[in-house]
Amino acid sequence: MVYYILGLIHVILFSWAFYNIIYFGVRPSKSLSWVLITLLFPFLGVSVFALFGINRRKIKFFELKETKKRKEYIQQSFKSKGDSNTDILKNKKQQKISQLIYSNTNSKVQDKNSVIVLKNGKEAFEAIYKALEAAEVFIHLQYYIIENGEIFSKIVKILEKKLQEGIEVRILYDTLGSYHLNKETKQKLKDMGAELYPETPFKFGSFIFSLNYRNHRKIAVIDNKIGFTGGVNISDEYITEDVGLGIWQDTHLQITGFAVNCIHQSFLKDYYYATNQNLSDDEKYTKMYGHNGDTKIQIVSSGPDYEEAVVMQQYLSFINLAEKSICVLNPYFIPTFSILEAFKIAALSGINVSLLLPAKSDSKVATYGMYSYFESLLKAGVHIYLRDDFSHSKVIFIDDEIASVGSTNFDCRSFEHNYELNAIMYSKKATAELKEEFDERKNKAHKIDLETFRKRSFKQKTLERLSRFFSPLL
Template identity: 40%
Template sequence: MWTSILLGIYILITVSIVIAIVLHGARPSKSLAWLLAIFAIPVGGIILYLLLGRNRRKNKLVQLKRNLFAKLPKPNGDQINAFEGKYRKLMTLFYNNSHFPPVGNNDLQLLKDGKSTFDAIFKALEEAQKEIHIQYYIFEEGELADRLLLLFKRKLDLGVKIRLIYDGIGSFSLSKAYLKKLMEMGVEVYPFLPFKFGRFFSSLNYRNHRKIIVVDGRTAFTGGINISDKYLKGDPALGKWHDMHVKVVGPAANHLNQVFMMDWYLVCQDLLEPLENPIGISKIKNDSLVQIVSGESDDDFPALEQTYFSIVNTAKKYVYITNPYIIPTQALIKALQTAALSGVDVRLMVSENADNRLVSWAVHSYFESFLKSGIKIYLFPDGFLHSKIIVSDDAISSIGTANLDDRSFEQNYEVNAIVYEKEFAELLKKDFLKDSSTSKMLSYGEYKERSYIKKLKEGIGKIFSPLF
């Protein structure tokens, strides 16, 4: 009897999932793969699908964001109509996806690696007068975390509000003792989708990968650097961690603050009121513009994938990409190859040393086809390269948290700053060329002759890449 009941429940669940895949599957190839897994691996296929396969753009598990966004400040019609110039279409696309217009009058500071980044961050935090907002995917205990405790205590004593979001999985090692210290001194702290048995299937695969600090709604930081001592001391296995961050002072900082406010609403349903006198949205200019693009797993469209795709497609002279996890979608593969075959100088830089072998195999699995189309690939040999940078045509660049992979496009909460400024683009280009001069440039002729074992590893990595 019990066997029949369990079998009936299993069949009901299976049929329900199959119908959901047929109705809401994002891509035919992916839908077919999940259908095969469900029928070929009884029980196990269903568990994998519940963990990794559901399409949140149809099954919107997080609706609170839309309630909040309706209450946030919006640009007026004149500002939207001011989109013009070479990148007008890109500005419009990014605005329609993330609802942030490009804004001028921003003071930008490019920060490379841990020391310069944390020096700038702690200086800005010390100058806070009203509020500090901090959000990180990885928040690890150590010297940096201890310094933050001391700083938080001083600022709280002066009446500064401090709010902190950490990712429930990325910061899983954060101890209860440390969190207790934060809360006891008055820091408002919440996890994003913490690891809980009752929410295991609905939350495990959807992480908040953003790194944001906003001070008084005026000064903000974002990029690839997490709160971790490895950015100062290095990693025993990988050596020094290299990464990029950007400091933004101006209206774009307020937009990063709005991203934080939306996530704050998600974690605790507390609707924050913007500060009375933050730097407001200025009249859009044609030169120093910054546009914030945020991507969430429950958005209607993959905002960050469309961002990278559009920058590559718009490139006329060159597009240089630095990213540790280049596991592109078919659309991005075609965009990169089409650009290279059209005469655009397309260059990719990835770390020669990897923090995950299986992921590294997946990244390398695309190299042969990239090289064949004329894309130049550089392996950075010193430590681990973690930056997420795109720069094109000495005119447009992107710096932020999103990798070039399905997880950043479809599952994670990410944020990038798009900069329409020649000087900033030239800084990134100069840095790319400097790093490439000390990196190993791959040759198509040599790479296609790699060993059969290496090709087999790459194939295995590519098969499992949707799980990363």
Template identity: 40%
Template sequence: MWTTIFIVIYSLLTIVIVLSIILHGAKPTKSLAWIMAIFALPVGGIFLYLVIGRNRRKRKLIRLKKDLFNKLPKPNTEQVNLFNGRYKKLMTLNYKNSHFPPTAHNKLHLLKDGKTTFDSIFNALEQATLQIHIQYYIFEEGELADRLMALFKKKIDEGIAIRMIYDGIGSFTLSKNYLKKLLDIGVEVYSFLPFKFGRYFYSLNYRNHRKIIVVDGKVAFTGGINISDKYLKGQVGLGKWHDMHLRLEGPAATQLDQVFMTDWYLVSTQLLQPLQHLYNQLPMNSSELVQIVAGGPDDDFPVLEQTYFSIINKAKEYLYITNPYIIPGQALIQALQTAALSGVDVRLLVSENADNKVVSWSVHSYFEMFLKSGIRIFLFPDGFLHSKIIVSDDTITSIGTANLDDRSFEQNYEVNAIIYNKDFAKILKADFLNDCAVSNELLYSDFIKRPWGKKLKEGVGKVLSPLF
């Protein structure tokens, strides 16, 4: 009797899920794969689909997101008038997706690798007079975390409000003891979608990959660097972690603060009030045009994928990309190949060493088709290269948290700074070429001769890439 009841319930559940996939599936290939998995793997297929397969764009985590943005400060006339020039369409696209217009009067400072970045971060935190907002995907205990704890205690004693968000999976090793100390000294701290059964269990695959610090609403940091000692000491078996970060002052910093506020609203249900009196305070001698682009699985469209796609398609002379996880979908593959075949100098800079072997196989599985179309690929040999950079035509740069893969486009909450500035682009271009000069370039004639075993591993990695 119980067996019959189980079969009936399971059959009904299967029918409901399959209908849901047919109605709401984002991509036909993925929909078909999930339907086959559900029928091929009884119970297990349904479980995997519920955990990592559902189309979150149809079930928004932040249902009141637009209402929240409506309560935040609106762009002024000067900002709206910045929608012009070569990248007018990209600016409009980003504004419609992320609600942030491009802003002028920003001051930017490029930060390369851990020591330079954390020296700048701690200097800014020491100067805080009102509040500190801090948000990281990975927050690991160690010397950096201890330094932050001591600084937080000092600033709270001065009356500074400190709010912190950490990702429930990315910072899974963060101990209860450390969190208790943060709470005891007065830090308001929340986990983003922690691992637990119930509501958040079904959102296990949707992570907050953003790295944001905002001090007093006017000085901000974002990029690829997490709170981890491996950025200072390296990692056993992998070596030094190399990464790029960005310090921003001006309206773009305020936009990053608004991104933090939306995430704070999700984790705490508290609607923070912007520091209105700071919105008109602009840094002196600054001219960088910046637009913040934030995307997540509950947006209507894959925001960062559309941004990258547009930058690639606008490239005329060169397109240089640094990223550790280049596992693109078909649209970006076609865009990259089309650019290269059209005569654009397309180069990819990827870490030769990998923090995840299977992911590395997947990345390498695209190399042959890239090389065949004329895309140049350089493998950076020193430690692990974790930067997420795009620079093109001495005119536009993207620095942020989003990788070139479906996880960043479909499943993670990400944020990038798009910089429309020639001088800044030239700085990134020079840095990219310097890194290429010490890297190993792959040649198509050599790569196609790789052993059969490597090709098999790459095939396995490609098949498993939707799970990364």
């Protein structure tokens, strides 16, 4: 009798999951994975689907009130006036990419910016320390990971000094990513006078639907005059040896000019979500500062609060519009079907496609999942290079003229679930600097040969396939 009742419950739960997968699924391959997971793993499979598989963009019933709040804020604040401003770009390719981003996010291209490419964590934090020390009005920080350690201790000392000078300090952190940030440090910051708030906190009643939607952005804005964004978190992994991975490598940007305000808009939206405080009504936080720079920048903000998978469409537009070359530097390369096919089509069309990826990462499942895509890509003519050190950079550039640096990985989580932020630079100069670094790293890396790769062990192939099967969870 007990087995009959359990079986009946499993059928009911599977039927519920199957209905939602079939009617609201995004991709057939991902939908099939979820069907098998919910069918073969009674109760556990459905629970995992409820946590990680619900498509919030399609199923309005499961849309969090916080997500609705974000959407309302987007609609009411920072409404663009006039056209998309694409006419300041040089060619149709740039204009098409810019128009796509504008149509999805209302974010315009901003002219007259200056950019400094920060090629590793040491460079990034030295620049951030300097900018924090020069703050005159406010400091706004937002990071997926904030961990106790040498780096954050130095930042806290600087913030304490600035708070004593009357400078406003606000900090946002992701609840899951920053779980190592201890209570003592949080309380110390609050006692100092800093405004410190968690993003997407685990709350009773919304935990099951909020766990899978993390804020993955890395942002620092000082006085709305200087901004930082990219892949660097506040963690000592960038300055000390990580067991098995060494010192993490990453790419970050220091930006001055009108584009800083666009980065700040993303912060203000998230701050409103976390605190109910709408700072966008105060000109102190929205005033734009020009700069005599030569870089055109467009900020790409994406997440479940947008109707489309913005960053996935951004990457697809890069790949589809490339005419000569595509270069990708990313730590977690687990592409969707459309991204995978776009890379193959580009390579088969004669475009030089180069992927520079880490041979190992902090996630074995992600590494095996990444390897599972290599054979089909190699067959199409994609060049794959594996570097010995662990690179956390999220960079893509095409035709030596358009580059993107940000927080977004090439995986389903970044495309469909996380809140991300990229900076597109329509600049040959900035792209050339990234390419120089890319080529230097590529020349030191190991290039995969198709015939040699095919000879990998049966165990390796099995682990790759199993990891790929569970890729919806990655």
